[in-house]
Amino acid sequence: xxxxxxxxxxxxxxxxxxxxxxxxxxxxxxxxxxxxxxxxxxxxxxxxxxxxxxxxxxxxxxxxxxxxxxxxxxxxxxxxxxxxxxxxxxxxxxxxxxxxxxxxxxxxxxxxxxxxxxxxxxxxxxxxxxxxxxxxxxxxxxxxxxxxxxxxxxxxxxxxxxxxxxxxxxxxxxxxxxxxxxxxxxxxxxxxxxxxxxxxxxxxxxxxxxxxxxxxxxxxxxxxxxxxxxxxxxxxxxxxxxxxxxxxxxxxxxxxxxxxx
Amino acid sequence: xxxxxxxxxxxxxxxxxxxxxxxxxxxxxxxxxxxxxxxxxxxxxxxxxxxxxxxxxxxxxxxxxxxxxxxxxxxxxxxxxxxxxxxxxxxxxxxxxxxxxxxxxxxxxxxxxxxxxxxxxxxxxxxxxxxxxxxxxxxxxxxxxxxxxxxxxxxxxxxxxxxxxxxxxxxxxxxxxxxxxxxxxxxxxxxxxxxxxxxxxxxxxxxxxxxxxxxxxxxxxxxxxxxxxxxxxxxxxxxxxxxxxxxxxxxxxxxxxxxxxxxxxxxxxxxxxxxxxxxxxxxxxxxxxxxxxxxxxxxxxxxxxxxxxxxxxxxxxxxxxxxxxxxx
Numbered sequence: 001x002x003x004x005x006x007x008x009x010x011x012x013x014x015x016x017x018x019x020x021x022x023x024x025x026x027x028x029x030x031x032x033x034x035x036x037x038x039x040x041x042x043x044x045x046x047x048x049x050x051x052x053x054x055x056x057x058x059x060x061x062x063x064x065x066x067x068x069x070x071x072x073x074x075x076x077x078x079x080x081x082x083x084x085x086x087x088x089x090x091x092x093x094x095x096x097x098x099x100x101x102x103x104x105x106x107x108x109x110x111x112x113x114x115x116x117x118x119x120x121x122x123x124x125x126x127x128x129x130x131x132x133x134x135x136x137x138x139x140x141x142x143x144x145x146x147x148x149x150x151x152x153x154x155x156x157x158x159x160x161x162x163x164x165x166x167x168x169x170x171x172x173x174x175x176x177x178x179x180x181x182x183x184x185x186x187x188x189x190x191x192x193x194x195x196x197x198x199x200x201x202x203x204x205x206x207x208x209x210x211x212x213x214x215x216x217x218x219x220x221x222x223x224x225x226x227x228x229x230x231x232x233x234x235x236x237x238x239x240x241x242x243x244x245x246x247x248x249x250x251x252x253x254x255x256x257x258x259x260x261x
Numbered sequence: 262x263x264x265x266x267x268x269x270x271x272x273x274x275x276x277x278x279x280x281x282x283x284x285x286x287x288x289x290x291x292x293x294x295x296x297x298x299x300x301x302x303x304x305x306x307x308x309x310x311x312x313x314x315x316x317x318x319x320x321x322x323x324x325x326x327x328x329x330x331x332x333x334x335x336x337x338x339x340x341x342x343x344x345x346x347x348x349x350x351x352x353x354x355x356x357x358x359x360x361x362x363x364x365x366x367x368x369x370x371x372x373x374x375x376x377x378x379x380x381x382x383x384x385x386x387x388x389x390x391x392x393x394x395x396x397x398x399x400x401x402x403x404x405x406x407x408x409x410x411x412x413x414x415x416x417x418x419x420x421x422x423x424x425x426x427x428x429x430x431x432x433x434x435x436x437x438x439x440x441x442x443x444x445x446x447x448x449x450x451x452x453x454x455x456x457x458x459x460x461x462x463x464x465x466x467x468x469x470x471x472x473x474x475x476x477x478x479x480x481x482x483x484x485x486x487x488x489x490x491x492x493x494x495x496x497x498x499x500x501x502x503x504x505x506x507x508x509x510x511x512x513x514x515x516x517x518x519x520x521x522x523x524x525x526x527x528x529x530x531x532x533x534x535x536x537x538x539x540x541x542x543x544x545x546x547x548x549x550x551x552x553x554x555x556x557x558x559x560x561x562x563x564x565x566x567x568x569x570x571x572x573x574x575x576x577x578x579x580x581x582x583x584x585x586x587x588x589x
Contacts, residue, residue: 084265135265164269167284168507221268228280235286242285 024051024066031064039065073099073173073197075151079142080182082163082195083153085132091125093132095140097197098173101150105132105140109154111161113219131219137163137201139193158218159183163193165223166203169238171245173198177252184253188233188260192241194251202238204230236260264358266510274511275497285315285505290552292503293436295443297563299451300571306424307452307481311444315505316434318355321426321444323452327415327471328423343413343421347375349428349441356433356506370532371441375426378488378519378528379408379445407486407521408449415457416467422454424481435505438517442490443560449487450564453478488519488527489557491549495537500545502552516542518549522557526550 024030030042030049038044041053042064051057055068075081075097083095086102094102110131112124132138139160140153155161176194184192185205193201204226226234240259244251274284281288294314302308307323332339349371351364359367413422426448428441456472456479494504494512504512513535519528526546531537537545 084267086265133268136267137270162269163267165273167273168270221272223269223272223276226273226276228282231277231280231282232286235282235284239285 022057023055024057025054026052030057030066035062036064037062039063041066041068069174070172071174073097075099075142075196077142077144079178079196080139080193081142081151081153081197082137082139082168082193082199082201083197084199085134085136085138088128088132088134091128093128095138095153097151097153097195098170098199099151099197101148103142103151103153104146105138105153105155109143109152109156111156111158111218132162136221137168137199139163139195139201161218162221163201163203164221165206165226166191166201166234167238169200169202169241171198171200171241171251172248175245175248175251176200177250179252184256186237186253186257186260188237189230190233190237192237192253192256194253200241200251202234202241204234264510266507270507271511274508278496278499278501278508283501284507287503289499289501290548292556295560295563297443297447297560297567299447299564299567306454307448307450309444309447309451311440311447313434313436313440313503315436316432317430317436317440318432318434319428319430319437319440319444321428321441321448323448324425324427325452325454326423326425327420330414330418330421332418341414341417342410344410344423345380345408345426346423347379347426347428347445348372349375349430351430351433351437354432355430359433367437371428371438374438374490374517374528374530375428375441375445378442378490379426407483407488407527408481409483412482413454415469416459419467420469424449424452433506435509436492436503438490438492439503442488442519443556446484446487446489446557446560447564449481449484452481452484454481455479485561486521486523488521489553489560490517490519490528491553491556492517493545493549495535495541495545500541500548516545516549518546518553520550520553520557522554522561524550524554 028051030051032048034047036049038049039058041051041055042049043052044050049064051066053066053068055066058065058067081097083097083103085093086096087094091107093105095105097103107125107128138155140155141160142151143154144152146152173196176196176198178196182194182196184194186192189205191203191205195201204224206224237256237260240256241251244255244259249255277283278289283289296312297309299309301310301320302322305322306325309321311319330340331344350368351359353359353361353364413424415421426445428444430437430441456477457469458472459467459469462468491502492504493500493502493516494508495514495516496508496511501508512533514537515532516537517530517532518526521527529546
């Protein structure tokens with residue numbers, strides 16, 4: 001497998017090559033110094049600190065850990081993720097976000113049609129499927145963690161919610177960096193939503209005027225009419241993203257536009 | 262994960278297929294790129310690995326073993342023929358839906374499909390699901406999917422070569438059937454069976470010896486006539502080939518057309534719950550036949566080119582390096 005320095009998900013998120021990158025494979029000795037504390041991805045064997053995963057060594061003062069290359073999505077509060085509803089439960093939905101557990105979207109965390117400030121009623125709980133059904137794609141933000149580590153999502157903004165008019169692509173979560181905005185509008189008339197969990201939504205551009213959004217229609221499943229030209233652009237952007245993912249290159253809007261040209 | 266799809270995506274895919282622009286930009290009859298390599302496992306008589314650009318990864322191996330002849334108790338046939346025994350298995354790591362026992366039904370279906378299209382057994386075995394119906398027209402293809410089973414017999418009535426064809430699905434990216442059959446054809450092409458020397462001991466007893474010469478081996482006779490499959494997925498009012506996982510979720514009806522290089526229909530299987538109108542059925546079969554023939558030509562060209570390149574390397578004394586089944 002090719003391991004190049006581009007996997008370093010640096011704290012500045014710019015993907016700058018760090019010349020002191022130490023890439024290790026499972027079973028490789030990281031250091032002989034036992035003064036270090038062991039973090040995730042390491043174990044001690046014969047008084048040596050050995051790596052248990054394939055990844056980059058992360059050293060913070062006296063703590064040594066290994067950050068794996070291929071791992072499930074681990075998120076922070078405030079992350080924008082794209083997820084697929086897997087289950088409709090009591091007052092909540094279970095959402096697959098490619099993490100170790102399904103995330104939870106509470107009924108109280110979504111915008112109900114009829115106004116942002118509408119009170120939740122009994123009838124809403126009984127018709128949860130009219131909002132989100134199993135299989136629907138949603139874009140949401142991580143609000144909090146549950147005690148067992150599952151994420152709690154919310155869509156309490158008009159830019160979050162159900163996804164339509166496009167197609168879905170899945171890439172390794174490590175390739176999507178954190179940026180200021182995850183909703184990009186490319187020059188070719190295509191909107192891209194880069195979920196930090198590796199789920200990406202490419203869709204036709206819908207001019208959105210936040211004042212005029214009809215809150216009744218946010219949960220509709222109807223796509224708008226998409227021209228063949230738009231379809232071609234969407235397909236092309238999708239293939240660019242897949243190609244970038246195959247080469248294990250970071251994905252952000254500039255590199256997608258670059259690949260598109 | 263692949264087993265769920267949203268109504269909006271389904272609608273997008275449906276409309277896209279109608280205007281001939283699929284989700285990844287392909288047209289309806291377009292195949293994805295195929296990467297094929299033969300001879301990847303050295304301990305087998307023949308092997309191949311097929312990868313479709315989209316994730317589907319299939320490893321096929323053929324092992325030639327000696328065993329007793331299988332005689333059909335009803336017809337008395339089989340005493341002078343070898344056997345082909347197929348098995349398909351989907352690795353649980355290939356897809357989330359294959360975890361645990363999830364792949365059992367698919368394994369069963371693929372194995373029975375392979376057995377029907379390739380081996381001498383022309384009777385339809387018990388159908389795996391109530392919605393699948395199948396038929397075999399192997400009679401005009403020399404039985405056994407083109408392969409000459411009589412040549413595989415060593416001592417008539419006693420010993421014969423048995424070809425164990427095993428396919429392992431390593432990754433799922435849609436269109437498993439086509440990949441499995443492409444891989445099987447390539448693996449059979451790559452198969453080399455050792456020569457045997459039969460000695461007549463007199464009074465009806467025979468003994469045979471397997472010649473251990475690695476260079477002096479035989480190819481499987483009739484391998485050029487082996488069929489491959491083209492899977493046609495009916496979505497809406499149109500049909501596509503080589504479906505991606507999301508497209509497979511939108512399929513109403515699936516038609517697998519097995520065709521050989523002469524354009525003869527070697528097998529047909531319909532899957533899933535939807536219906537196909539009779540006129541569309543004929544159109545799809547014809548389409549599958551023409552596409553299958555083109556595919557066979559391209560596949561053969563690839564296999565030949567690879568074999569020739571290997572031969573040149575061997576003659577020059579260079580080591581033949583195979584990427585093997587660990588290659589990304």
